[in-house]
Amino acid sequence: MVSYPLIPPGPIGRFKSDWPLVLSGRQRYNDGWILGFATVRLSDCVYLMDDCLIIGGGVIGLSLAYELSGRGLTVRLVERGQMGREASWAGAGILPPGGKQGNDRPIDQLTALSCRLHPQWAKQLREETGIDTGYRRCGGIYVARGPAEAATLAELVTDARRRAIEVDELSASQLADLEPALADDGKMLAACHLPEEAQIRNPRHLKALLAACVRRGVRLNTGTSVHRFDVSDGRITAARTNAGVFQAERYCLTAGCWSRALLEHLQTPLAVKPVRGQIVLLQSQPGRLTRIINQGPRYLVPRPDGRVLIGSTEDDVGFDRRTTSEGISSLLRFALELAPGLADAEVERTWAGLRPATPNRLPILGQLPNLENAFVATGHFRAGLQLSAATAVVMSQLIRGEQPQIDLAPFRASLSRC
Numbered sequence: 001m002v003s004y005p006l007i008p009p010g011p012i013g014r015f016k017s018d019w020p021l022v023l024s025g026r027q028r029y030n031d032g033w034i035l036g037f038a039t040v041r042l043s044d045c046v047y048l049m050d051d052c053l054i055i056g057g058g059v060i061g062l063s064l065a066y067e068l069s070g071r072g073l074t075v076r077l078v079e080r081g082q083m084g085r086e087a088s089w090a091g092a093g094i095l096p097p098g099g100k101q102g103n104d105r106p107i108d109q110l111t112a113l114s115c116r117l118h119p120q121w122a123k124q125l126r127e128e129t130g131i132d133t134g135y136r137r138c139g140g141i142y143v144a145r146g147p148a149e150a151a152t153l154a155e156l157v158t159d160a161r162r163r164a165i166e167v168d169e170l171s172a173s174q175l176a177d178l179e180p181a182l183a184d185d186g187k188m189l190a191a192c193h194l195p196e197e198a199q200i201r202n203p204r205h206l207k208a209l210l211a212a213c214v215r216r217g218v219r220l221n222t223g224t225s226v227h228r229f230d231v232s233d234g235r236i237t238a239a240r241t242n243a244g245v246f247q248a249e250r251y252c253l254t255a256g257c258w259s260r261a262l263l264e265h266l267q268t269p270l271a272v273k274p275v276r277g278q279i280v281l282l283q284s285q286p287g288r289l290t291r292i293i294n295q296g297p298r299y300l301v302p303r304p305d306g307r308v309l310i311g312s313t314e315d316d317v318g319f320d321r322r323t324t325s326e327g328i329s330s331l332l333r334f335a336l337e338l339a340p341g342l343a344d345a346e347v348e349r350t351w352a353g354l355r356p357a358t359p360n361r362l363p364i365l366g367q368l369p370n371l372e373n374a375f376v377a378t379g380h381f382r383a384g385l386q387l388s389a390a391t392a393v394v395m396s397q398l399i400r401g402e403q404p405q406i407d408l409a410p411f412r413a414s415l416s417r418c
C-alpha cells in the first residue's frame with residue numbers, strides 16, 4: 001500500500017518499514033530546472049490528518065473502518081503486521097443466535113444487533129467486493145455428556161425460550177436423525193437444536209472487509225506499529241510509529257490482546273490479556289456433519305467442502321501462539337469420542353490464536369478516561385467475530401458524537417488493572 005507523507009515536495013512511496021526514503025523535487029533556477037534530493041527516515045514522516053485513526057487491523061478494527069468510512073469519515077487503519085492475521089483469522093466463525101425479546105442485558109442487545117447485521121453485511125460485502133464470506137445459517141446442536149453439562153444445557157434452553165430464540169430439545173433418536181455421525185454410545189444425557197445458529201469463514205470475511213475498506217477509501221498502513229501517543233490538554237495529538245507520525249481528530253484502539261501494552265505509558269489501565277485457543281482442521285467427506293456441534297467450550301464446525309474445524313482450548317500462557325501436542329491431542333480425542341467416523345479424516349492443519357480476554361468476559365467499549373478524543377474496542381474474548389458488526393455500529397455512533405443505541409456503561413468495567 002502506498003502512503004503519502006506530508007513532507008514537501010512529495011509524493012513519495014513507501015517500500016519497507018524503516019528504510020530511508022529519497023525525496024526529490026525540482027525548482028526553477030535561472031532558465032533551467034534543478035533537482036533536489038533528500039533522505040528521510042520513515043519514522044520521521046508526518047502523515048495527513050484523518051478524521052479517525054484506528055490502531056489494529058483485526059476483525060474489530062476492519063469492521064469499524066468499514067462502518068466509519070461508510071458514514072463519510074476519512075479513516076486510516078494502521079496494523080503492525082498484515083491485516084486480519086491474528087485472533088480474527090484463527091477463530092472458528094461460530095455465530096450463535098441472538099434473542100428477539102427479553103434482551104435485558106446490554107451484552108444480549110449487542111449479540112442480537114450483531115445477529116441481525118451479519119446477514120446484511122454478508123450481502124452488502126458480496127455486492128461491494130464480489131467476495132462470499134461463507135455466512136450460512138447452518139444451525140447448531142448442543143450436547144451434554146455429563147451432569148454438569150446437562151445442567152448448563154438446561155439453562156441454555158430456558159434462556160433461549162425467554163429470549164425467543166428458536167430451540168428444540170432432542171431425544172437420542174431425534175439427534176441421530178439430524179446428525180447420524182454422532183456417537184451412539186449411551187453417554188448423551190441431553191441435546192438441543194438451535195436452527196438459527198450461523199457460521200462465517202473468517203479468512204473470507206476478513207478479505208471482504210479489507211477489499212470493501214479499500215473501495216470506501218480507507219487509508220491502510222500495514223507493517224506499522226504504534227509505539228506511543230503524544231498527549232496535550234486531555235487529547236491525543238499524534239500516534240508515533242516505526243513508519244511515521246499519524247495525526248487524527250479521533251483515535252480508536254482495536255489492538256486485541258496487545259491493547260494493554262499500548263496504553264501503559266499513558267497510565268491508562270486496560271484489563272485485557274491473551275488466552276490462547278488451538279484448532280485442528282480435518283479434511284473429511286462433505287455432508288458427514290451438517291450443523292455446528294457444541295459440547296461445553298468445545299465444538300466441531302463442518303464446512304460445506306468437507307472440512308471440519310475442531311476447537312478449542314483455553315490456555316493461559318501469555319503471548320505464546322504455538323500449538324502443543326497436549327492441546328492438539330486433547331482436541332482430537334474430543335472429536336473422535338463425539339463423532340467416531342472422523343477417525344479416517346486427514347489432519348490438514350493446526351493453528352492457534354490469542355483471544356483478547358477481560359476479567360468479566362465482557363468486551364471493553366467506550367471512551368478512554370481523561371482523553372476526550374480516544375476510544376477503545378477490544379476484549380471480545382470468544383465472541384469477537386460474532387460481536388464485530390454491532391461493535392462497529394455502536395463505536396461508530398460514539399466516535400461520531402451520537403448516542404450509541406446500546407448502553408455502553410457495562411463495557412467500561414475492565415478499564416482497570418487485571
Ligand SMILES: Cc1cc2nc3c(=O)[nH]c(=O)nc-3n(C[C@H](O)[C@H](O)[C@H](O)COP(=O)(O)OP(=O)(O)OC[C@H]3O[C@@H](n4cnc5c(N)ncnc54)[C@H](O)[C@@H]3O)c2cc1C
Nearest residue numbers: 056058080088091092093094226256277353383384385386
Ligand atoms: C481458536 C479461536 C477460536 C475462536 N472462535 C470464535 C468463534 O467461533 N466466534 C467468534 O465470534 N469469535 C471467535 N474467536 C474470538 C475472536 O477470534 C476474537 O475475539 C477476535 O478475533 C478479536 O478481534 P480483534 O480485532 O480484537 O483482535 P485481533 O484479531 O487479534 O486483531 C488485533 C490486531 O491489532 C494489531 N496490533 C497489535 N498491536 C499493535 C500496534 N501497536 N500497532 C498496530 N497494530 C497492532 C495486531 O497485529 C492484530 O492484527 C476465536 C478465537 C480463537 C483464537
